[in-house]
Amino acid sequence: xxxxxxxxxxxxxxxxxxxxxxxxxxxxxxxxxxxxxxxxxxxxxxxxxxxxxxxxxxxxxxxxxxxxxxxxxxxxxxxxxxxxxxxxxxxxxxxxxxxxxxxxxxxxxxxxxxxxxxxxxxxxxxxxxxxxxxxxxxxxxxxxxxxxxxxxxxxxxxxxxxxxxxxxxxxxxxxxxxxxxxxxxxxxxxxxxxxxxxxxxxxxxxxxxxxxxxxxxxxxxxxxxxxxxxxxxxxxxxxxxxxxxxxxxxxxxxxxxxxxxxxxxxxxxxxxxxxxxxxxxxxxxxxxxxxxxxxxxxxxxxxxxxxxxxxxxxxxxxxx
Numbered sequence: 001x002x003x004x005x006x007x008x009x010x011x012x013x014x015x016x017x018x019x020x021x022x023x024x025x026x027x028x029x030x031x032x033x034x035x036x037x038x039x040x041x042x043x044x045x046x047x048x049x050x051x052x053x054x055x056x057x058x059x060x061x062x063x064x065x066x067x068x069x070x071x072x073x074x075x076x077x078x079x080x081x082x083x084x085x086x087x088x089x090x091x092x093x094x095x096x097x098x099x100x101x102x103x104x105x106x107x108x109x110x111x112x113x114x115x116x117x118x119x120x121x122x123x124x125x126x127x128x129x130x131x132x133x134x135x136x137x138x139x140x141x142x143x144x145x146x147x148x149x150x151x152x153x154x155x156x157x158x159x160x161x162x163x164x165x166x167x168x169x170x171x172x173x174x175x176x177x178x179x180x181x182x183x184x185x186x187x188x189x190x191x192x193x194x195x196x197x198x199x200x201x202x203x204x205x206x207x208x209x210x211x212x213x214x215x216x217x218x219x220x221x222x223x224x225x226x227x228x229x230x231x232x233x234x235x236x237x238x239x240x241x242x243x244x245x246x247x248x249x250x251x252x253x254x255x256x257x258x259x260x261x262x263x264x265x266x267x268x269x270x271x272x273x274x275x276x277x278x279x280x281x282x283x284x285x286x287x288x289x290x291x292x293x294x295x296x297x298x299x300x301x302x303x304x305x306x307x308x309x310x311x312x313x314x315x316x317x318x319x320x
Contacts, residue, residue: 022046026083029170033081033094033178040083040091044068047085060117061089067120081174082144089116090145092171095126096138102183103136106309107175107210109168111194111217112155114147128297132306138183140175142168148195155195156252158202158223165202165223172209187211189309194249194291198222204231212308215241215271216301217291219252226257228270239271240308242301244290245320273317274308276301284320 025031026039048065056062065085068078082092098105106129110122119141126139145164148154172190179186189212192200197215201222204213210233215221218241225231228239243250276285277300285293285301294301300315307314 026080029167029174033079033174036081037079037094040080041069041078043083043085044080050085061085064117064120081140085116088146088149089119089143091116091119091141091143093119093123093126093141093143094138095123095141096130096133097135098138098178098182098186100183101135102138102186104133104138104187104189104309104311105175105179105183106137106139106189106191107142107168107172108139109142109164109190109192109196109199110147111192111196112148112151114143114196115149116143119143125295128295128302129306129309132297132302133310137306137309142171144168144171145199158198160195161198161202161223164199165206165208168199168203169206169208172203176209187309187311189214191216191305191309192218193295194218201225201231204233204237207232207234209234210237212238212240213271214274214305214308215239216294216305217243217247217249219249220256221270231270238308240274240314241271242274242276242294242304242317244276244285244287244294244301246287247291248288249291272314274301274304275315275317277304277315 022039022042051062079094084090122141126141129139188210190210191214193216197218280298
């Protein structure tokens with residue numbers, strides 16, 4: 001067992017391993033997170049140095065790497081159990097503290113257009129959730145794979161979900177192991193936004209373990225999933241969904257048979273539909289703005305997802 005082997009090494013040897021075999025240690029599932037995070041902290045700085053030495057003008061990649069390499073006063077240090085600068089880039093980031101006071105952990109899988117350069121958007125979502133959780137919640141952003149980049153050209157391609165879903169299943173097993181040590185009794189919620197919902201649904205078909213699952217603006221239930229009976233959860237799961245009314249993703253839900261035309265049912269009855277509510281300015285969470293706007297900190301959809309993660313009373317969908 002890789003975890004047991006590394007966990008029982010002397011601290012000095014673990015540090016040496018992280019520095020000597022940075023890429024192997026930082027990218028291997030089964031290695032304890034602190035060791036992986038130490039290796040990836042080195043890898044982030046090395047990637048930044050390579051970009052700067054290449055004489056590349058300032059770019060989103062350089063800006064993002066600079067931020068990732070910097071210590072954050074609010075969160076003390078940044079922790080990356082996975083990182084790779086190759087192609088569009090990959091990473092897993094832990095936001096918040098996993099400790100005795102942690103009641104819930106969420107794994108957040110974003111959607112189309114996700115890449116390393118623009119991953120600050122995903123970190124911002126995680127930070128907002130953690131700060132709104134008042135110390136009770138930790139959030140892990142899961143970007144450990146290649147996402148579709150163009151909504152017209154490849155957002156309908158199932159190969160991205162097929163490739164990432166097994167990694168998500170395995171990673172959530174690691175999350176369970178960490179939770180059992182650091183915050184026993186905490187509940188795990190997995191959230192898939194847009195194409196991320198397809199990744200999560202595909203992972204559920206492969207045996208994803210979670211206490212709660214949220215399908216946020218998801219086009220379908222996963223690759224190879226015709227209905228809830230195709231999910232293969234190893235234990236009981238509470239599933240929730242939310243789709244902003246008028247969001248164009250509803251057209252894909254109709255195409256995949258998950259809702260009838262002009263119907264307000266969501267995802268074929270496979271999940272409890274949450275109310276998306278209103279934005280802070282009083283307008284409904286609606287249409288194209290609502291697709292990504294469900295993560296606006298002060299909107300009803302954001303508060304509904306936070307309630308699911310913390311095990312509170314959730315607002316159910318109501319007609320308007």
